[in-house]
Amino acid sequence: MDAGLAAVLGAAVGCLATLGAAVVSGRVAARAQFNQWRRQHRRDAYASYLSALHDRDIAMDAILDALRPDDPDLRSVDEKVQRFITLAREVHRAAEVVVIEGPSSMVRAADDVARASGGLSDVMQRMVKNAHAGDTARRAADTALATDREHDLYQAVKGFRSAARDVLGRPD
Secondary structure, three states: OOHHHHHHHHHHHHHHHHHHHHHHHHHHHHHHHHHHHHHHHHHHHHHHHHHHHHHHHHHHHHHHHHOOOOOOOHHHHHHHHHHHHHHHHHHHHHHHHHHHHOOHHHHHHHHHHHHHHHHHHHHHHHHHHHHHHOOOOOHHHHHHHHHHHHHHHHHHHHHHHHHHHHHHOOOO
16 A cells, blocks of 8 residues: 555544544533533523412411401401412412423422412411301311411422422532
8 A cells, every 4th residue: 555545544534533523522512502401491490480489478478477366357368368379370380381391300399399288278268268257166276287287388398499409410
C-alpha cells in the first residue's frame, strides 16, 4: 500500500471516529437538555400546586376562625366559604398539571393531599352547616376533629414536598 492511500484511509477512519464521537456527544447533550427541561416543568408544576394549596389552606383557616365565636357572623362565614371554593378549584387545576407532568410517586403524593384535604373540608362543611342551623351539639367535637384533620393535611403536604425533592433529584 502506498503512502497516499494509507493517508487517505487514515483520514477516513479519523473522520468516521470524529463523526461518531460528535453523534454520541450530541445525543448526550440532547438527553441532558431534555432532562433539564422536564425537571424545570415538574418543578414549576409542584411549586404551583404547593402555592395553590397554601392559598386555599389560608382560606380554610379563615373559615374555621370565623366559626370560633359562640355566635358567628354567618354572612362573613359564607363569604369566606365562597373564597375557599374558588381557591379549591385552583388547587384542583394545579393538581391536574402535577398528574400530567409527574411520575406515579407524585400522583400518589397528590392523592394523599387530596384525601387529607377532603377529610378537613368535610368537617369544615359540617361545621358551617351546623352554624347555619344553630346546632352547637357537635361544635367541640368538630373543632377537635378539625385540628386532627389539619395535622393530617400538614403531614400529607410534607410528604408531597419530600416526594417532589426526590423526583427533582435533591433528597435533602
